[in-house]
Amino acid sequence: MNVRGAPPDAEVVALVLAGDTEAFGIVIRRYEAGLLRFATRMLGSRDAAADAVAESFVRAYRHLASCREPARLRTWLYRIVTNRCKSHLVRRSVADVPLDDAPPVADPADTEADLERADQLLLVERALADLSPDKREAFVLKHVEGLSYEEMAVVTGERIPTLKMRVHRAREALLKVLEDHA
Amino acid sequence: MNVIDQRIHQALDGELAAEAVPAELRHAVARLAAAAALLAAPPPGPAASLESRVMAEIRRPAPSRARRVMRWLVTPHSIILRVRPAWSVAFAAVVATLTLFTAGDQGPELGEHEGIAQFVGRFPEAQSVHVVGTFNDWRPGSIALEDQDHDGVWRATVVLPAGTYEYMFVVDGERWVPDHLEERLVADDFGRENSIVIVRPARR
Numbered sequence: 194m195n196v197r198g199a200p201p202d203a204e205v206v207a208l209v210l211a212g213d214t215e216a217f218g219i220v221i222r223r224y225e226a227g228l229l230r231f232a233t234r235m236l237g238s239r240d241a242a243a244d245a246v247a248e249s250f251v252r253a254y255r256h257l258a259s260c261r262e263p264a265r266l267r268t269w270l271y272r273i274v275t276n277r278c279k280s281h282l283v284r285r286s287v288a289d290v291p292l293d294d295a296p297p298v299a300d301p302a303d304t305e306a307d308l309e310r311a312d313q314l315l316l317v318e319r320a321l322a323d324l325s326p327d328k329r330e331a332f333v334l335k336h337v338e339g340l341s342y343e344e345m346a347v348v349t350g351e352r353i354p355t356l357k358m359r360v361h362r363a364r365e366a367l368l369k370v371l372e373d374h375a
Numbered sequence: 376m377n378v379i380d381q382r383i384h385q386a387l388d389g390e391l392a393a394e395a396v397p398a399e400l401r402h403a404v405a406r407l408a409a410a411a412a413l414l415a416a417p418p419p420g421p422a423a424s425l426e427s428r429v430m431a432e433i434r435r436p437a438p439s440r441a442r443r444v445m446r447w448l449v450t451p452h453s454i455i456l457r458v459r460p461a462w463s464v465a466f467a468a469v470v471a472t473l474t475l476f477t478a479g480d481q482g483p484e485l486g487e488h489e490g491i492a493q494f495v496g497r498f499p500e501a502q503s504v505h506v507v508g509t510f511n512d513w514r515p516g517s518i519a520l521e522d523q524d525h526d527g528v529w530r531a532t533v534v535l536p537a538g539t540y541e542y543m544f545v546v547d548g549e550r551w552v553p554d555h556l557e558e559r560l561v562a563d564d565f566g567r568e569n570s571i572v573i574v575r576p577a578r579r
Contacts, residue, residue, distance in 0.1 A: 314414075336387075
């Protein structure tokens with residue numbers, strides 16, 4: 194990734210490996226929003242997601258020299274966060290996964306459209322939480338994070354046909370919930 | 376499983392142009408795309424950056440190898456075993472076999488002047504059977520017999536000091552009966568007959 198005027202990932206990695214610890218802040222600022230969103234969708238909790246992503250960044254920094262393709266830093270980071278999320282899910286049963294830390298509270302200034310959107314989001318989040326972690330991961334990587342199947346294969350270590358099948362099953366489950374509540 | 380039309384998947388995977396999707400399927404495609412967009416939207420409220428937290432952590436000197444090993448040793452870890460059912464059955468059989476052999480080898484610890492008394496009685500209708508005798512001052516409830524295979528035959532194995540004891544069975548907590556399998560009987564002071572068991576020391 195190369196935001197205009199910002200150094201490319203490979204350059205940032207080289208700076209950090211050369212001893213410029215502060216340059217790692219660029220990596221954090223560049224990817225934390227996407228990684229947090231992904232982890233939140235995986236874990237169903239913003240606090241748990243923040244822990245998982247923070248742990249992942251520290252882990253990434255400590256093992257940065259093992260990143261074989263610095264130009265593909267993004268997929269490498271997603272892989273680390275994916276593994277951290279799996280560890281978090283193993284430590285607690287899926288039944289305990291909260292949908293979110295606190296349900297959204299209606300603001301008097303909210304319009305009817307805002308409230309409808311919040312209801313719809315809650316419905317989709319619940320349907321997502323009901324999916325198995327594998328299917329949830331595949332759907333979020335594909336449709337929320339916008340990764341290609343090739344990138345997803347690098348992130349998850351799974352074969353592309355397996356990932357496609359998981360995405361298809363996730364879509365089918367979500368569509369059924371959406372249509373049941375239409 | 377609610378299988379949906381493959382063209383919906385193709386459209387969402389970018390393998391089928393939007394205009395090539397039949398009209399009756401466009402609604403499903405739009406629904407799923409809208410759901411994904413909802414999930415992708417940033418959550419309301421200020422986003423707290425992790426940068427300061429992470430940078431503070433990575434600026435700290437890394438713990439020594441010995442410290443990391445010690446931390447790993449004292450931290451609880453989850454262990455997941457993925458075992459084929461066939462192997463788990465075989466494993467259970469091996470454990471059961473080993474347990475049986477081990478139990479058979481060990482037996483109860485016996486003192487120099489102790490022996491083993493085995494009490495066996497046939498009481499097909501009984502709910503509970505206890506043995507009472509001179510070895511437990513005729514106190515019901517202290518030594519229970521078991522009928523593990525539910526064939527009506529109740530058994531108990533007890534370690535007792537070597538000696539000769541009178542005993543009876545107490546069936547269902549109220550019926551006192553002598554051991555019909557035991558030929559040695561002796562009349563007690565209440566006009567009943569008690570069975571006799573002779574316990575010999577296991578070590579000579």
